[in-house]
Amino acid sequence: MTSTQSAMTVRMPTLGESVEEGTITRWLKEPGDRVEAEEALLEVSTDKVDTEIPSPVGGILLKVLVSEDDVVAIGADLAVIDTEGPSSPRTPETTDGDTDLSPSLDAEGQAPGRTRPESPAPEQSESEPASPEREVTHSKATTGSRSSGESSAKGATTETQQATAEPQTSRSGAEATVSTSSAASQDNPTTVSEKLPRIRRTIAARMVESLQTAAQLTTVLEADVTSVADLRRAHKDEFYAHTGVKLSFLPFFAKAAVSALSDHRVLNASVNADVTEITYYGRVHLGIAVDSDNGLMVPVVRDAQDLDIEGLARAIADKAERVRTGKIGPDELGGGTFTLTNTGSRGALFDTPIINQPQTGILGTGAVVERIVPTRRDGALSLEVRSMAYLSISYDHRVVDGADAARFLTTIKQRLEGGFHASDLY
Known part of the structure; x- marks a missing residue:
């Protein structure tokens, strides 16, 4: 870190070869929360893998700059952390410094809510889809890149060929909501719609x-x-x-x-x-x-x-x-x-x-x-x-x-x- 002030900007880290952007799937902290260095801050989804992004520093999370489901380019600003903040939150300060992070891939736990960003992140297209098959990887359906003159596999495939989407809230941020259809509710009161x-x-x-x-x-x-x-x-x-x-x-x-x-x-x-x-x-x-x-x-x-x-x-x-x-x-x-x-x-x-x-x-x-x-x-x-x-x-x-x-x-x-x-x- 090169900043001499206490407010640090957290940026989207490099997420792998050929990955140019990621989708914000879940914030694990909200403004006002204390976060320790290397503690998970948010989760990001790419076409290759879901990645847990750690905080590069300890302090108070002052504000988040992008929303869940936003597609964010590598290097874009994600959040501001007060590295000298007390145990209670304070108002945001002007940010001089920034730092890159390396992703942590050991994601666990549920995510709290958070405030909306003050300004929206620029719109970008989602990662280019590739191929796969009935049960692709979380290769995110693993995917591929082209390196050293070799074309790579851009899709995921199957081990058992039957990945199932769980009805409860998933780690990638899907939320289940009870169907509002009165007819469906009367016929089957447990009917659920899920993103x-x-x-x-x-x-x-x-x-x-x-x-x-x-x-x-x-x-x-x-x-x-x-x-x-x-x-x-x-x-x-x-x-x-x-x-x-x-x-x-x-x-x-x-x-x-x-x-x-x-x-x-x-x-x-x-x-x-x-x-x-x-x-x-x-x-x-x-x-x-x-x-x-x-x-x-x-x-x-x-x-x-x-x-x-x-x-x-x-x-x-x-x-x-x-x-x-x-x-x-x-x-x-x-x-x-x-x-x-x-x-x-x-x-x-x-x-x-x-x-x-x-x-x-x-x-x-x-x-x-x-x-x-x-x-x-x-x-x-x-x-x-x-x-x-x-x-x-x-x-x-x-x-x-x-x-x-x-x-x-x-x-x-x-x-x-x-x-x-x-x-x-x-």
């Missing part, structure tokens, strides 16, 4: 945009993952003792998919808006759909092709934990080149996920279930209990043919059915 949270509105826009942009088609096949199930069962205790991370099926699916992308590059690619150019990526930045209380987000595991099962398991567990605790950074939600959504995590057998624009494909992995399956060995037919799972690939049929998608799934299937050994774990 959709901003994240759900973003998700909705991106789902529709994705479907309107690409000719999407889904191909499904079944894989026998008994060998993976046996390997996992034999080593899961040792793996947990060694890594502190549970060994699920997901890192095996991820490893098989990443390995297959090296031979099927059209699915680790992006196409430009007028479909005149396709970009093939030499590295795999793998988006993993993660469900959370705030909606589904798709954090990205960078350079997934360099990771073994242990590395993928650690990375996936870390991303999932930080999504669910609100500590994921906005820059971790962009730049993906291919996405994996574990639709089987809640028991779904398979799904038809919607691709993240401008990616060309998204893999859905279904629940692993034991079934009686006819098998033929040395010409003899028998019935065996096998661990089976469906794999689905949704792809952009403008640049990916059905045969390409089927070959990609077949490569994953072959890897899962016999390509993993104990030596692959670490």
Whole structure:
């Protein structure tokens, strides 16, 4: 801080690469309240993540300069804090100083009310919608940016493909109000109308945009993952003792998919808006759909092709934990080149996920279930209990043919059915 006076202006901080603005969703303090340094002051929503903004200094909040639901540019003035104020509020002073803040992503709690600003913030358009699918992340439906010459995924996708909007007040500021329709009230006195949270509105826009942009088609096949199930069962205790991370099926699916992308590059690619150019990526930045209380987000595991099962398991567990605790950074939600959504995590057998624009494909992995399956060995037919799972690939049929998608799934299937050994774990 460079100011010599006690009144400090709080500005909208940088919220991640390519993020130019944010929407004020909730003030956690009101004028007259004392706020400590690094204490949460307000919540801001972007197209990537809901972010809790901390106060850069301690003092008395003199006034707020923007309203809830205002769209505010990075660097814009948000509030004025008296850094030398007593425990009771006093009138605002002229502000000389200002400071930038870094967002805190661990948002909890309810928000009190606040006064309206003295002057409205300039009107700006809301963040540009991208793509996704039925349960996008709070990727805020995770989204993407273009960096280092790579087009990034601009949409969110699904882990279980069913994010639900809670009827109570949400963290993004939606307020439920009792319906005033007398007829509805008489027929159903519990009828409630609710404003959709901003994240759900973003998700909705991106789902529709994705479907309107690409000719999407889904191909499904079944894989026998008994060998993976046996390997996992034999080593899961040792793996947990060694890594502190549970060994699920997901890192095996991820490893098989990443390995297959090296031979099927059209699915680790992006196409430009007028479909005149396709970009093939030499590295795999793998988006993993993660469900959370705030909606589904798709954090990205960078350079997934360099990771073994242990590395993928650690990375996936870390991303999932930080999504669910609100500590994921906005820059971790962009730049993906291919996405994996574990639709089987809640028991779904398979799904038809919607691709993240401008990616060309998204893999859905279904629940692993034991079934009686006819098998033929040395010409003899028998019935065996096998661990089976469906794999689905949704792809952009403008640049990916059905045969390409089927070959990609077949490569994953072959890897899962016999390509993993104990030596692959670490």
